[in-house]
Amino acid sequence: MTGEQQVPLAVADEWAWHAVDNPTPSAADVVIIGGGIVGCSAAFYLARQGVQVALFEKGVISGEQSGRNWGWIRQQGRSPVELPMMVRSLRLWQELPAELGEDIGFRQGGTLYLAETSAQLAKLGEWLPTAREHGLDTRLVAGRELDEILKSGSSRWTGALHTASDGRAEPGRATRAIARGACRAGARIVSHCAVRGLERAAGRIQGVVTEHGVVAARAVVCAGGAWTRLFCGSIGITVPQLPVLGTVARTAPAAPLLDGQAWSPRIAVRRRADGGYTVAHGGSSLHSLVPATFRFALKFLPALRQGYESLRLGVGREFFKALATPARWNLDAPTPFERERALDPAPEDRVLGQLRAAMRHWLPEIADAPFLETWGGMIEVSPDVLPIISNVEGLEGFYVATGFSGHGFGIGPGAGRFIADMVNGTADRLELASFRLSRFFDGSPIRPGPAV
Ligand SMILES: Cc1cc2nc3c(=O)[nH]c(=O)nc-3n(C[C@H](O)[C@H](O)[C@H](O)COP(=O)(O)OP(=O)(O)OC[C@H]3O[C@@H](n4cnc5c(N)ncnc54)[C@H](O)[C@@H]3O)c2cc1C
Numbered sequence: 001m002t003g004e005q006q007v008p009l010a011v012a013d014e015w016a017w018h019a020v021d022n023p024t025p026s027a028a029d030v031v032i033i034g035g036g037i038v039g040c041s042a043a044f045y046l047a048r049q050g051v052q053v054a055l056f057e058k059g060v061i062s063g064e065q066s067g068r069n070w071g072w073i074r075q076q077g078r079s080p081v082e083l084p085m086m087v088r089s090l091r092l093w094q095e096l097p098a099e100l101g102e103d104i105g106f107r108q109g110g111t112l113y114l115a116e117t118s119a120q121l122a123k124l125g126e127w128l129p130t131a132r133e134h135g136l137d138t139r140l141v142a143g144r145e146l147d148e149i150l151k152s153g154s155s156r157w158t159g160a161l162h163t164a165s166d167g168r169a170e171p172g173r174a175t176r177a178i179a180r181g182a183c184r185a186g187a188r189i190v191s192h193c194a195v196r197g198l199e200r201a202a203g204r205i206q207g208v209v210t211e212h213g214v215v216a217a218r219a220v221v222c223a224g225g226a227w228t229r230l231f232c233g234s235i236g237i238t239v240p241q242l243p244v245l246g247t248v249a250r251t252a253p254a255a256p257l258l259d260g261q262a263w264s265p266r267i268a269v270r271r272r273a274d275g276g277y278t279v280a281h282g283g284s285s286l287h288s289l290v291p292a293t294f295r296f297a298l299k300f301l302p303a304l305r306q307g308y309e310s311l312r313l314g315v316g317r318e319f320f321k322a323l324a325t326p327a328r329w330n331l332d333a334p335t336p337f338e339r340e341r342a343l344d345p346a347p348e349d350r351v352l353g354q355l356r357a358a359m360r361h362w363l364p365e366i367a368d369a370p371f372l373e374t375w376g377g378m379i380e381v382s383p384d385v386l387p388i389i390s391n392v393e394g395l396e397g398f399y400v401a402t403g404f405s406g407h408g409f410g411i412g413p414g415a416g417r418f419i420a421d422m423v424n425g426t427a428d429r430l431e432l433a434s435f436r437l438s439r440f441f442d443g444s445p446i447r448p449g450p451a452v
Helices: 037-048 083-100 118-125 128-133 143-149 171-184 225-234 291-295 297-306 317-324 349-362 412-424 429-434
Strands: 030-033 053-056 111-115 138-141 159-163 188-190 195-201 204-210 213-216 219-222 242-251 261-263 268-271 277-280 285-288 311-314 371-381 388-391 398-402
Touching (some): 030 037, 030 204, 037 053, 037 171, 037 398, 037 412, 053 171, 083 171, 083 412, 111 118, 118 159, 128 138, 138 143, 171 188, 171 412, 204 219, 219 225, 219 412, 225 371, 242 349, 277 349, 285 317, 291 297, 291 317, 398 412
Parallel strands (some): 030 219, 053 188, 111 261, 219 398, 285 311
Antiparallel strands (some): 111 159, 195 204, 204 213, 242 285, 242 371, 261 268, 268 277, 388 398
């Protein structure tokens, strides 16, 4: 035990579009499965283009990854493959507060990657050419300059990589605001309503079967986060994806250290709109082995090699839970999606303990700020740690948007806009090729992007 009080994550459902109050529509142009930031953003941009959208969420909007993440909107350190989409996403974030008419906690306070040694700083500096190529304001900072950004004794660090234009937002609040914006633009959003499967005919999508009935549609986008592998597997589509547990805490309001976010291998911290901090370990996540680990082992090997310092492997309950989960089911009876409305894993006590110790050592100014809430978040990871935003060969009208791998919040609006273009047939062909699902099966080399 760490002595930290564990408080369950309160997932506010102040905008619950219960099926009872909001009867399931019988038809839509496009159905979206999943009410995370990716599904909600896709609904928002599609609805604004005049497309009739219906979104179904088995639990509550932003109840899983999109409401549990660190809230970093980061260009810094990304793979060049997803950087153009992220740069576009940041522009959309800049527009969103005015478009939504809500304070979603969006600020551009910058990202810092802190180095303890010169070797670490030199390694961080290797990203500068990528930043330059994409026109970013990324720089190496140290001494007085670092002091001005992070008011916490820069002498503890050799220096840092800094991108001043990076942003932050309040994850659950922002996702729910985007969902509300989608509704105002004409989307129908129904929470507490799982999609059980698809209706198909002659290799084409006809619609979906939800727990409240059939909904006809010409296109279906599966943005089901960590459930996408299970959903797609049930219809014979393989999506290589594995879960990783992250442990997070939020503190009471504390001394103003920085306006944005900072990462080091031991501690990651983001200023919150309420004056507290969202804090997490900078390099400690847990993958509990599941049968899919063995099935996809070869595909994930490069990512595992790259992230071995920060990833721990565990054996336990998750393995037997996955074994007991059916791979296929009847569409006229409750499915695994209705049995677990929200993935709500417990945070790890040992990580919370390490976190507190790291705060004392590295950020003493906020070391005593009590944790008001602690939670676990199941991150879904793809083999190259990059998104899958793709059509599916052999099933016309079906699309997958998943695999955002620990950095899908910041890119969420950009991904949503891209999904709208993909469904409308106007998405950039080169980008479509980069994010295609088939890259994992057509012999292309799997080269993981930066994990953090
Ligand atoms: C601890 C943690 C820290 C992170 N930090 C950051 C960060 O700082 N910055 C960043 O950019 N990203 C971060 N991420 C990653 C980011 O949160 C995710 O990449 C992003 O939220 C993914 O959004 P999504 O919409 O794809 O998935 P989700 O938010 O997981 O949403 C998927 C939704 O689909 C629903 N669903 C699934 N199956 C069905 C079905 N059959 N019927 C109906 N509904 C269904 C689920 O209930 C769920 O609500 C972090 C993630 C975690 C967990």
